[in-house]
Amino acid sequence: MAKINRTLNFRGSQFAYKVKGSGRAILLIHGFLGTQEVWNTYFDRLSTHFKVISLDLPGHGKSQNLGYVHEMGLMANLVYALLKELNIRKAVIAGHSLGGYVGLAFAELFPDHVLGLILVNSTAKGDSKAKINSRNQLISLLKKDQKRPLELLVPNFFNVINRKTGYFRRRYLNMAFKANHAGILATIEGMKIRKEREIVLKFAPFPYLHLIGEHDKLLATKDLMEEAELNDKGYAILFKESSHMLLWEEEEKCYKQIKHFTKNLYRSNH
Numbered sequence: 001m002a003k004i005n006r007t008l009n010f011r012g013s014q015f016a017y018k019v020k021g022s023g024r025a026i027l028l029i030h031g032f033l034g035t036q037e038v039w040n041t042y043f044d045r046l047s048t049h050f051k052v053i054s055l056d057l058p059g060h061g062k063s064q065n066l067g068y069v070h071e072m073g074l075m076a077n078l079v080y081a082l083l084k085e086l087n088i089r090k091a092v093i094a095g096h097s098l099g100g101y102v103g104l105a106f107a108e109l110f111p112d113h114v115l116g117l118i119l120v121n122s123t124a125k126g127d128s129k130a131k132i133n134s135r136n137q138l139i140s141l142l143k144k145d146q147k148r149p150l151e152l153l154v155p156n157f158f159n160v161i162n163r164k165t166g167y168f169r170r171r172y173l174n175m176a177f178k179a180n181h182a183g184i185l186a187t188i189e190g191m192k193i194r195k196e197r198e199i200v201l202k203f204a205p206f207p208y209l210h211l212i213g214e215h216d217k218l219l220a221t222k223d224l225m226e227e228a229e230l231n232d233k234g235y236a237i238l239f240k241e242s243s244h245m246l247l248w249e250e251e252e253k254c255y256k257q258i259k260h261f262t263k264n265l266y267r268s269n270h
Contacts, residue, residue, distance in 0.1 A: 004018050004019065004020050005018055006018065006019065008055075008078075008081065008082055008085055010066075010077075010078050010081050010082075011066065013058070013063075013064040013065065013066055014063070014064050015055060015056065015058070015063040015064065015078060015082075016036070016055065016056040016061055016062035016063050017036070017053060017054065017055035017056070017082060018036060018043065018052075018053070018054050018055075019051065019052070019053045019086060020043065020044075020047040020051075020052050021046070021047030021048065021049070021050055021051045021052050022051050023049075023050055023051055024050050024051065024091075024092075024115075024262075024266045025050060025051045025052075025053065025083075025086075025088045025090070025091035025092070026046060026050045026051070026052055026053070026091060026092040026093075026094060026258075026262050027052075027053045027054070027055075027079065027082075027083070027091045027092070027093050027094065028042060028043060028046075028052065028053070028054040028094050028095075028099075029054075029055070029057065029079070029093065029094065029095040029096070029098075029099030029100075029102050029103055030054070030056075030057065030060070030061075030096055030098075030099050031095075031096040031097030031098045031099050031100075031121070031122075032097055032098040032187060032188075032191070033060070033150065033153075033154065033172070033175060033176035033179055033184070034060065034096070034172065034175050034176075035056050035060055035061030035062075035175050035178070035179075036054035036055055036056050036061060037061070037175065038096065038172075038175070038247060038248075039054050039096075039247070041251060041255070042247075042254075042255055042258065045255060045259075046255075046258070046259060046262075049259065049262075049263065050262060050266075051088070053082065053083075053086065053088075053091070055078075055079075055082060057070070057075060057078075057098070057099070057102070057187070058070045058074075058075060058078070058183060058186070058187070059179060059180040059182065059183015059184060059186055059187055060175075060179050060180075060183060060187075061175070061178065061179070064180075065180055065182055065183045065186060066078070066186070067186065068182075068185075068186055068189070069186055069189045069190050069193070070183070070186040070187045070189070070190040071190045071193065071194070072101050072102055072104070072105035072190060072191075072194045072195075073105050073108075073109060074190070075102045075105070075190070076102055076105035076106035076108075076109050076110070077109070079093075079102060079106050080106065080109070080110055080113070083113060089113060090112075090113055090114070090115045091113065091114070091115060092114075092115050092116045092117070092118065092261070092262045092265060093106060093107070093114055093116070093117050093118070094117075094118035094120065094258055095117075095118070095119060095120065095122060096120040096121060096122065096247055097120070097121050097122050097218075097244065098122075098187065098191060099120075099122070100119040100120060100121070100122020100123070101122060101191065101194055103117055103118075103119065103122075104117070104119070104122075104124055104197040104200050104201075105194075105197070107197075107200050107204065107206075108197055108200045111204075111205060111206070114206050115206060115265055115266075116206050116207045116208065116209070116261065116262065116265045117204070117206060117207075117208040117209070118208070118209045118211065118258060118261060118262075119208065119209070119210050119211065119227075120211045120246065120247060120254070121211070121212070121213055121216055121218075121219060121244045121245070121246060121247075122210075122219075123219055123223060123224060123227065124196065124197045124198040124200060124201050124227050125196055125198065125223060125227075126194055126195055126196040126197075127191065127192055127194070132192050135188050135191065135192045136192075138153065138188060139185055139188055139189070142181070142184060142185060142188075143185075146181050147177065150173065150176045150177065151173065154169055154172050154173050154176060155169055156217050156218065156244070157169075157172065157218075157243065157244040157245045158172075158243055158244070158245050158249070159213070159215045159241065159242055159243040159245075159249055161215075161241075162241070162242070162249050164248075164249075168245060168248050168249070172245070198227060198230060201227055201230045201231055201234060202230040202231055203231070204231050204233055204234070205233075206233065207233045207234070207261075207265060208228075208231070208233060208234045209228075209234070209235060209236070209237065209257070209261050210224050210225075210227060210228040210234070210235070210236040210237070211236075211237050211239065211246060211254060211257060211258075212224045212225070212236055212237065212238050212239065212246075213239050213242040213243045213244055213245075213246040213249070214238055214239060214240050214241075214242070214243075215241075215242065215243040216242075216243045216244045216246075217243060217244065218244050219244070221238070224236065225238075237257050239253065239254070
């Protein structure tokens with residue numbers, strides 16, 4: 001059996017990734033402070049239907065940094081290098097939060113390599129002035145204390161009414177604490193300067209799907225629904241009982257939507 005855990009050398013740094021399954025490809029990209037472990041259940045289940053790839057983004061998990069600013073286009077080039085390494089010409093890209101930003105940058109730079117795009121709790125909009133200010137505050141706090149700001153931030157990712165919220169918070173915090181400190185700062189800087197990419201969705205030659213948590217404290221549901229309507233190839237699914245981590249909070253429903261979207265794409269492109 002092929003080795004699941006692998007390492008890619010990109011621009012002098014090492015990046016951890018996994019690959020499992022065969023056939024048509026789907027790439028899973030985690031969010032800020034997470035690792036590819038966020039997708040573990042999806043990775044295993046989807047690999048019975050597709051070739052599934054996941055990776056640790058720069059400064060996260062077991063991957064090294066890529067300088068002082070982890071710009072979205074830079075990380076998109078890392079994704080391209082990974083697909084090239086695996087001889088995959090076209091894939092469905094599924095990104096959670098930050099992973100969606102990277103997916104959108106990849107779709108802008110390499111549209112011919114995207115069969116479909118799934119944005120989970122993510123947006124094509126750039127940061128507002130208020131958001132940039134909050135990111136600057138977070139950078140300032142993290143330079144003084146590496147852990148406490150993360151302990152205050154991570155609970156905002158979850159829906160307080162979910163009975164598993166405490167367990168989810170602890171699990172995500174464990175991932176966040178393992179992230180490289182300089183890598184966290186470089187990623188915040190990259191998110192802060194990212195471009196608006198609504199035009200990527202408006203003229204996308206491929207189908208895209210927005211998966212939205214109704215109780216997401218970080219993104220406005222109305223904005224995401226509007227993004228889904230920028231192109232007749234786009235559509236949205238609203239998850240009524242989840243927030244910014246619907247991947248975990250409504251795992252079964254989310255898995256079914258991702259599987260359904262991907263299977264239909266490959267069926268129509270067979």
